[in-house]
Each structure stands twice: as structure tokens, then as C-alpha cells.
Amino acid sequence: RPNAQITVYAAASLTDVFPKIDSRQKYQFGGSNTLAAQITQGAPADVFASANTTLPKQLFAKGLCSKPVVFTRNALVVVVPKANPARIRSIYNLTRSGVKLVVAGPGVPVGSYTLQVLENMNLSGPVLKNVVSRETDVREVLAKVALGEADAGFVYSTDAKTVSGKVTVIKVPAWAQPKVQYGICVVSRSGDKTDAQAFVKRVLSKAGQAKMLRYGFLPRVKKK
Amino acid sequence: MTRAFLAGLITAVAIVTLAFLALPIVAIFAHTTPAHLFDQLSNPVVRDAFVVSLKTSLIAQALIVLFGTPTAFLLATRRFPGQAVAVTLVELPLVLPPAVAGIGLLAAFGRLGLLGSTFDALGITLPFTQTAVTIAVAYVASPLYIRQAIAVFEATDPNLTAASRTLGAGPARTFFRVVLPLARGGLVAGLALSFARGLGEFGATIMFAGSLQRVTQTLPLAIYAEFDRNFDATLAMSGFLVLVSVVLLLGLRIGLTWQRSPSKRSLYLFGPSASG
Amino acid sequence: MTRAFLAGLITAVAIVTLAFLALPIVAIFAHTTPAHLFDQLSNPVVRDAFVVSLKTSLIAQALIVLFGTPTAFLLATRRFPGQAVAVTLVELPLVLPPAVAGIGLLAAFGRLGLLGSTFDALGITLPFTQTAVTIAVAYVASPLYIRQAIAVFEATDPNLTAASRTLGAGPARTFFRVVLPLARGGLVAGLALSFARGLGEFGATIMFAGSLQRVTQTLPLAIYAEFDRNFDATLAMSGFLVLVSVVLLLGLRIGLTWQRSPSKRSLYLFGPSASG
Amino acid sequence: MAALALEEVVVPLRTFSLRLTLDVDGAIALVGPSGAGKTTVLRAIAGLVRPASGRITSGGEVWFDASKGISVAPDRRRVGLVFQDYALFPHLSVRQNIEYARRHRADEYLDRFSIRHLERARPLDLSGGERQRVALARALARDPDILLLDEPLSALDAHTKAGVRSELHDLLRDLGIPVLLVTHDFEDAAALADRVGVIVEGELRQIAAPGELVAEPSDPFVASFTGANLLNGYGERDGGLSRVRLVDGTVITTADDAQGEVVLAVYPWDVTISRAPPHDSAMNLINAPIRGIAEIGNRIRVTIGPVSAEITADSLERLGLEVGQPAYASFKATGTRVVGVRGGSALAHRSGLRSASS
Amino acid sequence: MAALALEEVVVPLRTFSLRLTLDVDGAIALVGPSGAGKTTVLRAIAGLVRPASGRITSGGEVWFDASKGISVAPDRRRVGLVFQDYALFPHLSVRQNIEYARRHRADEYLDRFSIRHLERARPLDLSGGERQRVALARALARDPDILLLDEPLSALDAHTKAGVRSELHDLLRDLGIPVLLVTHDFEDAAALADRVGVIVEGELRQIAAPGELVAEPSDPFVASFTGANLLNGYGERDGGLSRVRLVDGTVITTADDAQGEVVLAVYPWDVTISRAPPHDSAMNLINAPIRGIAEIGNRIRVTIGPVSAEITADSLERLGLEVGQPAYASFKATGTRVVGVRGGSALAHRSGLRSASS
């Protein structure tokens, strides 16, 4: 039977790829934390795809969704405007005073990942003092940089690609990368569990994963 | 001469103020071309958002008129204990942070809200549905219409309604033949304001209805969502909304002046009004 | 009897409307206790947000009064070409989606905005600063004050100012001794409205000023940020903002009634007004 | 023809209460100063304000009865009320206004009030006189059992007024239903009504034919309202007459019994003016410089000391009177009336300047 | 004493233009119907409205001169303007109102206008008469070179009015500065001013002493404004006299030269009433049933056919006149004046009901 439309709540970083995987569904993209909160408040979502695993786990614990599975991974990068007014060449330049750095709020997955990176590099203190705004999701961070209002921002490598013309990417050294795992689960109150399951399968399927890779996401299991 | 100076100063201040208010609008149009602006109407996101906005706004405004008018009339013409409270209640959404309004709506109609269980029992879910958008819009925009309506009804000459009564017309006839025709201009003006405000609703909607394309994503939400992906689209949509607002406001201006006396009175602060 | 039925119907509708408007407020307080509410004031996030909101609001309102009053006076008392446009300009922010306002402000005062280069040259950067918050608030809240001011000034009896002039008082003296004292009540009311609206500003602020604790994170922004992490904090902050709004509105009510004539006139739709 | 009756109707007002018992038959006018409660009387009859107590009946029907808790709705009472400001519906044409009551087509009234040429006009475009005619037509098109007029002439300029007044007078006479009109102008009341009541602060002081009010004013207020000079003084009996010493020392002889602090009324047309002491029966003589000469239509008012006299233009010429010049004002002892005890009247604080000077 | 002069002042108004040349010395009154432009005259003098052309001078000073582009600001012209609604500052006490001009302490004026007891009161708490006195005091405390009064009496009820008028008359006389007052009531104007001008639709029709206006009205409008009956008819010379045939067929003889469509004026006090045909020199006789009897103060207005006559109460009694009963109205040929050609006057559409009936 032609399965009905389902509603997918997905992390902002999945904005471009998910429709390519399945164009028929309804998507709401945003900060994973916001989406989780909305689901807690009774949002009629069928599937929840989060930019981390903690949020889905919390929902699972509350019995609000099925046991989450990891469906992809991602990496953090620093983006600077093409003009690069602050002449940022490496992450270490972010300590320079006067740099306008935007990051995502601590509740947002990418926000906490950012903190981890800085932890790993022992830059927390000197860099965080340059933060001028904590945005509500990763896309806002990207936007402020792309608009040239901010000098730099931490985003997922996948997001950086979407506006490649407007920003320059600065890699985060592998040893400093946090474990960025995306978890997906079927919302318990979903009126259409079968289609929801079907969607999850679709994402985990070869085709689905291929699309993910094409958009710069990393394989769901790190190969040694 | 100090007098001319004073006049000059005031004019200067006014010009600065108006410039400040105009600049952002100008900037938006500086960044987008009319052509580009109308291209956007073919952009599916914009089109969907436009449809959602229009649909929810129209329903919301209909509700506002239907429920707001009698309420306003009562508040304007009757004295009762706790009236001040009632009027405050009516105006509250106007000054309430939209985000707070959204929280309030969640706390009231959300799954965990006061009526949550009731609605669950009835199998109704409000939050994050299009109904939620309509509710949010109605809640936030209603004061602009109701306040205006109260003002207009209060301004109706009681002698005219009294006359209508002594001429054998009952309450209903008096209301529809005398009160309403005289109030029309003001009511339309109020509705225009409330419509524009509803069209721009953001905070309450995103809190209570989320932002789901084709379902709950209104123009302002789309703007916010597109903001990061494609700034041009955002500017175009913004420009579009500005145009809508301007049209509504000018309509309102006309509606109002059609009400008010034509000749503007001079306060004679700076010399007499040139005659004729 | 149909007449009683009609009256009953209207009353019923009014009650439903008021209930709908009241529910969200009630819900917020149902979820939070006064004690809890004041605990939140010790929560650093809330306290900082409160300080930022207060500071920016006060400055913004001061600017609004300083620049808005002369502007309103001019618009109310002088006729000039393009006046309708000017008035529309003044009212536009009221109906503009805050997000659009924010984008407009970015497009105007942002680094890459119209005046961006100019400001750069002067070494001024607005976005992400508290100044940006103040500007956003002033831009979005100003219409509520200016519109009211225009209305009040238009309502001043021109014979009084004329009298003042014939009694040898110049424009300045006439304005400060006659116009202003008579307008005070209305202006205060308008200011209260604009203050409340400014306090709730969200969309424009987050677009133009971002959100950073202790710097640009106002109460509404904090509410949004805390929404997903700590719903109680959100409710408490909301409750707090509701209280502020209510206080302001009641102040406004008083301000207004202190203006308007005391005795409310009956429109005689449902029987005569009981005398006395 | 159904007469209207008010029985001990009481309407509490801001500073005082309106208390009224009145039978309306034929044309009755209530006169009183602004704020006396005149309009309130009409509102109470029309059912626009609910009295605290009392009874209002029209012919057989009971319109209001506090004791029985009856209060007929305004639209169920057959009253034709013409408002002071006419209260025409600004959004309706003259014809639509007249047909609002849906009892008759307007044509009959358009002709009767010769306003056919205005039928399409909006009230705002009409002159005062025209508006009044429309308001009258509208009220009568409702087939009222009684016609109520609030200040029917006050909205008209003096020039229109003269004409409207005489026409209105004829109309009321031919109408055949009781008419109650209120005005603050005694002359208008006298010109329009068979009986005139003077109402002050909600209380009916006296009601009678206009002539009687002038001849026998019951108190100083009524007297001054009908145009008399008022003289305050201290009176003592003296044989068949009384002598009253005024504040300025003048002594007035009156045929009435005046003892103690009294107020005398003298009508200007009972006072004669002369240059030399007159040799006639008039027992009262005031000799003082002329304070003022006012020409009113064809009559002249000459003010000497505390009294003003009304004389013809001819006699003014003949006597060659001029302001400042001394003259004699004389009037009969029978021309004076004791109208009250001093201070014991609403007068003192009301008639501002005059009482201040006299 | 500085006199005020208006030279060919023109103020365009909505439907017509005010055009005025006038010298103000002593007390002058302008009368005219509502909307005639009276208030506009005062506003122009005070500098509150700027004329399109003309010249306004006060004594030596030029206040306005269109040709020279001079227009002195209102606060620099020494005018005392008393507004129709008095325009007292509601937020200031009586004392503060009077001291607003900062030229004198209020005390002198509080006493002079006997309002000391009100010095702390707010204008809203005052009666009409009291407000007017405060407004006068305030205007005079400004040391004006000229006093302008807009409808000084129209806001007062008839009862207060009588008193205020006479007081005002004395005040204006003693003031010693030129006074210009406007009103729509001819009697008020006559009572207060030495000269009265009749202004209609912005144009000064006639200006003269009140008596002259009555004796020699220049046109039907002025005539009816001063209280005359107007008779429309067609006139033909006949020897030294003219005969005018009225619409209803009556023929009136007049000493004036009346040819073609004319309007005759007859004053009520020139008309005598009798039951039987009178045997006197009066050449004009109208025999018709009495249309109305109106009692006005001590005078009675009896309307017979197209004319109304003014008679005394006594003669009413003596003749025992009653409405409906036939009677004779007679007046001398010399008692009639040709005051204009028919239709050629603002009259026709103005005096609504009357013209409709006559």
C-alpha cells in the first residue's frame, strides 16, 4: 500500500540530506534539544533523528521513544567568512582578543561538542572569552558566519559544505575531535509506527548511507 | 531667532527618528530586487509558508472578529465588578513576550498542560499542529482588534442608540442598524492591525506549534529557518512581508481617516495655520 | 424571551473569550509556585537575563521618549506632503515580523549592511553588542509609544493652545505649560505599553544581537534557551514576565482612565442604565 | 387622547435627586437653569433612565412602576423624543431617518415639514432648522402617544429661531397628543406651551400659565426667571403697607405684607422713568444716575440704581436719557411683590454677576 | 487709546471667503447666523488664522500685512480674546489661569470680578457665569490693547444671562479699550454694543447703531434678523405710493417705491390688532383668523395671516382675542419698508419653517 506521510524531527545538520533520502515525508529541522523538548511536550512526531545519542536516550528512558540506534557520524570544523576579516588561519588564532566567535548554546549538541574540542585542546579559557553569541542551533552559527557578522564559528563539516562559497573551513585536528554520533528512534506516540520503522530502515539502508556519505557524513561505524 | 531654532530642532529630531525607522526597510529592499522578490513565490518553502500563514491568519482573524466583537461591546458599554481585570486580560497578550505566550499555551493545552489529559482523553492533540498555529496567532493578535473595538464602541454617541430605542428598534436592530455601521471604519482598522500582527507572529508559534514545513511553518518561521541557508531568500521573504504590512497599514490609515474628521487642527505652536 | 437570550448569548461569548485569554496565564502559575518563582531570581542565568533586559529596556525607552515625543507632536499637529507615509513608517515595526525587523537591522547596521563600512571606518560594531539589543528593542517598541503620543496630541483642544498664545506665551512655554501637562496621562500609558513590548522582544534581538549571557541574553532569549534544558526555570521566568506585564498594564489602565471621563455611558441596548 | 402621568418619580442624580409628580395634557413646558434635571425628566419618561421609585403611566398603560418592578423597554413605549442635539443618524439619509421606525413611508412627513427637497441629504449637510424638522418628522413618524422635546430651539441661531418658534407653536397646537418640552429659556416656554413649570435642582417650584408665573411668582427664583428685578431688604409693617429698607438705604413701600429680611420683585414694565420727580400715585421713587441703557429690539432697558425699567424708544427720545445722568425710577406699591425671604433661595449663588452688584 | 483697523482682510473659508474692512473703536458687535465667519474674524485679529490678503493694524503697530509679508505672532499681539467656550486651562486653578500671562498678580482681578472665593477651584467645577468671569479676568490680566469676545452670552442659561449681560455692559463701558464682540443674538448685540454689524457668509451687510438697523434695514436679511415680518409680493407704483400684491392675494400699500418682485418688512410693534375694521389712517388691513397667540414675557405676539403683531397683555384682555377667531391686523403705509428684491437674499433657504408657510 502507498504508505502515508510521516513526520520526522531531525537535527538541523540533516536539513539537506534527509529530503534526498526520502522526499515524501514531512521534516522539522532544528536544534536537537529543542526538538526533544517539543516531543516531550507532545509534538506529533513519528521519528526523531538527533545530532547526539544522549537526547534520544533520555526520551527512551522516559518511554517517549524506542531504543535509539546510531545512524551516522559527523566531524566538527571551524568556519570563517571568505573575507576572513580576523585573519584566522588556525584554531589557535581564536584565542586572539577581539575575535568574534559564535557557538551553539550548551544545550545544543554541537554546542557541547564545541566545548569538548576546546577542552581537548586546552583552549577553553582563552577561546570562550571571545564568544559573542550562543545560537539556538548549528544553522544559526553558520548563518552568522556566512553573513560575515561573526569572525568564526564551530559547525559540523557537513554544514560547512552547504555554504562553501561563503565560508572557509579550518579543520579540527583528529585527536581533538569529539565522538559525534547521530541517534535515531521511533517516537512512542507515533500513529504510524510501521512507516516510522520503514523510514529508519531506509536511513540505515545502503542507499540511505550512501547519500549520507555524499553529503559528507561519516560512516556510522568508525573503521579502524 | 530662538523660536525658529526650536522649530528647527524638533524637525531635525523627527527626521532622525524617521530615518532610523526607515533604514532597515530600505536596507531590505537594497539587498533584493523586485524580480528576485517575486521569484521567491516559486520557491516551494516560501509558497508553502505563504499558504500556511494565509490559512491560519484568516481562520484566526475570523475567530477574533466572531468572539472579540461581542466581548469588546460588553466591555465598552457595561459596568461590572472586575471589569478592569477583564480589560487587562484582553490587553495582556499585547505586552506579553510572545515566547511566554507560547509557554503559556503549552502549559495550558500541551500534553503536560492543564487540559492536556482532558484533550488526550478526547484524542485531541493541539501543540505542533496547524490548529496550534491558529490558536497562537489568535491569542497574540486579538488585543489589537479588541482594544480598537472597545474604543470605537465607547465613542458611539449614546444619544443615537437611545434615539433608535425610542423609535421602536430593539437591541439587535439598534446594534446592526446604528452601532455597527457607525463603528465599521474603526473595526476594519483594528482588524487590519491585528491581521498584520498575526501575520508576523513568531515567538508563540515556534514555542507552541513548532516549525514544520507545509503544516506549521508560517512565513516568519520560514524566514527564520531559511535565514541560515539562503540569505537572499530570507531578504526576499522579508521584503514580501514588509509590502504586505505596508499595504495593510495604509488600508488602516484610510479606514481611520475615513472615520476621523477630515480637517486636521493646528495647535498654533508655530504661528497660525495658513488659511484655506 | 429572545431579548434576554441575545443578552445571554453575548455574555456567554464574552466569558468564553476571556477564559481562553486567561487560561495560558493561569496555567503558567499552576505549574510554578511563588516560592519557586523567586528562587529563580537566584538562578544566575535568570538574574543576568533580568539585568540585561532591564538595562537595555530603560535605555531604549529613554531614547523612544526623547526622539518619539517631538516626532509624534509634529505628525499630530502639522500637515506636510508624505505625512501618511511618515505615519505608516512609524507604525510599521508594530506589524513587522520581529525576525524581519532583525534582518532589516542586520541589513542596515550589520558589518555587510548599508552603513556597515561607515561604522567600520568609525570603528563601531553593533551586532552582538548590548547596543544592538537596545536598538532592536527601541525599533520594535517605539510604535506603541509614538502612536499613543500622536493620538494624545491630536486630542489636545486647539483652543487651549490658541488661548495660551494670545496670553503671550511662546511655543515652548505653551508646549510645556499646556500641551504636556494635558497629555501626560496618555503619554505614560503609551510608555507603559511600549516598555512591556520591549521587555518581551525576541525575534529581532536574536537576529541582530545574538544571545550571550550577561551581554545580550534578555529574559525572552533566556526563556527560549532554557526551554529545552529546564522547563521549570522557563515557567518561572515566564511567570515573572507575566507579573511585570500585568503591573505595567494596570499602571496603563490607571493612566488612561485618569485621562478619560469617569462616567461610562450606557448605549441603552439592554434596557436603561440604572440611575445613580 | 392618552394623557401622561408621573407619580412621585424620583431619579437620583450626581448632586441632587429629581423628584416629580406631573400630569401632561396639552402642551406643557418645563423651564430651569442648566443642570436642573430637565433632560433627565424626558429620559425617565422615554425609559432611557430608570427612576429609583415612582410610577409613570400613559393613558391606560403602565410604563414604569418601581413598586411592581415594572419597567417597559424604551422601544415598547410610544414616545416621540426629539433630542437636544436631534440625534439624527449620520449614516442615513433624511428619508431613511424618517422611515427608521418602519411605521410609515416618509413622503407624508417630507411634505408636511416641507423637507422633500432634502430627502436624500445626510443630516450633517443640513442647517439647524432643517435638522430640527427632520428630527420632528422622525419622532412623529413613530406614531407616539406623547411628544417630548428637549431644548427644541436652543440649537438654532436667533434668526432661524424666530421663524421656527411660531411654526412649532402652530404644530404643537394641531398635533392632538400631549407635548412635554423642556427649555432654559422662559420666553420660548411661554411662546410654545399652555402651562409652564419652573424646575430647579430637580424640584418643580411652580407650574402655571405663563401669565400667572409673571403675575404671581411663588419665589424669588421664579420671579427672576420671568424677568423681574429683585430687591433685598429689611421690611416692617406700617399701617396697611410695609416699608422695606434696601441694602443701599433706599426705602421701598409695598402693598404686600413684608416683615424681616425679604426679597421684593418689581417687573421692568411696572417701572416708569422720568427726569424730574414725577407727580403721580407711584409711592416708590429711586433717584440715581442711569447705570445703563440697553436697546432690545424696539424696547429699551434703563437701569437706575437697583432696578431696571422697560420703556419705549419714543419715551427715550422724549426724555433724552443718557448714561451717567441722574433720573427718577418710580413704581407703585402694588407693583411690588414679596417673593421670599432673603437668602432663602437658590438665587444667591446662582445669578452670578447681578447678585454680586445689587 | 489705540484703535484697531482691518483693511480689506480676506480669509478663504470652506464654502466662501470672509472679506472685511472695519474700524473698531468703542464697543462694536458683529451679529450673524452660525457659520457666517464671526469667529474667524476674531481669530484673524488674534493671529490664529492667517488671512490671504489685507492689513490689520492696532494703533501704531502693524499686526498683519499680506503685501509686506508681515504677520506678528499671536503672543506678540496685545489682544485679549475670550473664547466661545472660554478655553480655560483645566489643569490650572482659577488663580493660575489668571496669572498665566505673568503680567499681574491675580488678586486685583479676583476682587474686581468677585471670584476671590473661587481662586483655588478648577474651571470644570465652575458654573457658566463663573467661567466667563474667569475668562474675562484672564484676558484682561494680559493688558490687551483690544478685547475680543466670542459669543460672550451664548454659553449661559437664560437666567444667568440676564444678570451677566447688564454687568458685561457696564464693564465694557468702563474698560477704555476698543471691544469687538460677535454673537448670533441681535438682542445681545444691541444690549452690549454701540454699533452693530450684520455679517452673512463672510460679508458685512450693514453696520450701524442698533436703532438704525431696525429703522433702516438695508436688506431682507438684516430686517428679519432684527425681528421684522417679511412679505414677498409684486409691486407697482400708484401715485405717490406703491401697491404690493402678496402671494396670498392681499394687497399692501407702501410709502416706499416698490416695483417688481419685492420684499417688504413690517415690524410687529407697527401692527395694530382689532376685532372690528379699524377707522384710522392705517392704509393696510389684513383680515384673517388668528393663527397663533404667543405670550413672551409681558408682550404678546398675535399672528394673523402673513404678519404677527406685538400687543400688550391688557389689549389682549380687552380685545379678548383667541386663536382661530377672525381679526384685523392694520399698519400704516409708512410702517412698511422695501428691503429687497424677492429671492435675492440668503433668506429664502435660511428661515426654514417660516418662509415655507408665508
Ligand SMILES: Nc1ncnc2c1ncn2[C@@H]1O[C@H](COP(=O)(O)OP(=O)(O)OP(=O)(O)O)[C@@H](O)[C@H]1O
Ligand atoms: N447619568 C447621570 N448620572 C448622574 N448624574 C447625572 C447623569 N446625567 C446627568 N446628571 C446630572 O444631573 C443633573 C441634571 O442633568 P440634566 O441633563 O437633566 O440637566 P438639564 O436640565 O437637562 O441641563 P441642560 O439644560 O444643561 O441640558 C446635572 O447636574 C448632571 O450633572
Ligand SMILES: Nc1ncnc2c1ncn2[C@@H]1O[C@H](COP(=O)(O)OP(=O)(O)OP(=O)(O)O)[C@@H](O)[C@H]1O
Ligand atoms: N479652518 C477652517 N478652514 C476652512 N473653513 C473653516 C475653518 N474653520 C471654519 N470654517 C468654516 O468657516 C465658516 C465660518 O466659521 P466660523 O466659526 O467663523 O463661523 P461663526 O460665525 O463663528 O459660526 P458660529 O456662530 O457657529 O460660531 C464655517 O462655514 C466653517 O465651516
Ligand SMILES: [Mg+2]
Ligand atoms: Mg438637557
Ligand SMILES: [Mg+2]
Ligand atoms: Mg463662532
